[in-house]
Amino acid sequence: MSELLHNMSAPPRSEVKFKQQQLKKYVAFNPIILARLLGEKNIRIAGLEEKVKNYYETHNYIENSIKKPTGYMIAETIEFNGVNRFSKQLKNKMEKYVYEECNNTELLILVFCSTVGDLYIPNRKLSFESTKFDKILLFPEEEVNS
Numbered sequence: 001m002s003e004l005l006h007n008m009s010a011p012p013r014s015e016v017k018f019k020q021q022q023l024k025k026y027v028a029f030n031p032i033i034l035a036r037l038l039g040e041k042n043i044r045i046a047g048l049e050e051k052v053k054n055y056y057e058t059h060n061y062i063e064n065s066i067k068k069p070t071g072y073m074i075a076e077t078i079e080f081n082g083v084n085r086f087s088k089q090l091k092n093k094m095e096k097y098v099y100e101e102c103n104n105t106e107l108l109i110l111v112f113c114s115t116v117g118d119l120y121i122p123n124r125k126l127s128f129e130s131t132k133f134d135k136i137l138l139f140p141e142e143e144v145n146s
Contacts, residue, residue, distance in 0.1 A: 028101050029112065030136050062109065065106075068107070073138060074137070075120075
């Protein structure tokens with residue numbers, strides 16, 4: 001991407017060009033991966049909150065045993081219809097990132113259940129609403145693996 005900037009009150013004498021570029025590798029927190037890890041064969045997000053809540057009730061130690069990311073994240077919203085599939089628009093958005101998928105069930109639960117809308121709050125009390133699982137969250141790799 002390149003843009004040209006100049007002072008509109010005088011003829012341009014210089015140009016400024018810039019390019020956007022990813023500086024870090026991300027870890028993607030994907031609700032479809034979470035559904036698979038919880039044994040959902042048809043990979044449906046509808047009702048995923050119940051599976052997550054049931055898992056947490058039998059593994060409630062996870063909140064104190066796993067280190068959650070402490071920093072910021074980027075969220076990309078997923079469009080669902082029935083069996084979950086990435087929309088073409090989401091695939092195009094995700095292609096601009098270099099990332100790896102998180103495959104840790106407990107870390108996925110802790111991160112998704114600590115969100116409010118598109119905002120991740122590291123020290124938030126966990127909650128299990130269905131709206132927690134409608135996005136992919138991307139964290140810089142060092143935020144997750146520190």
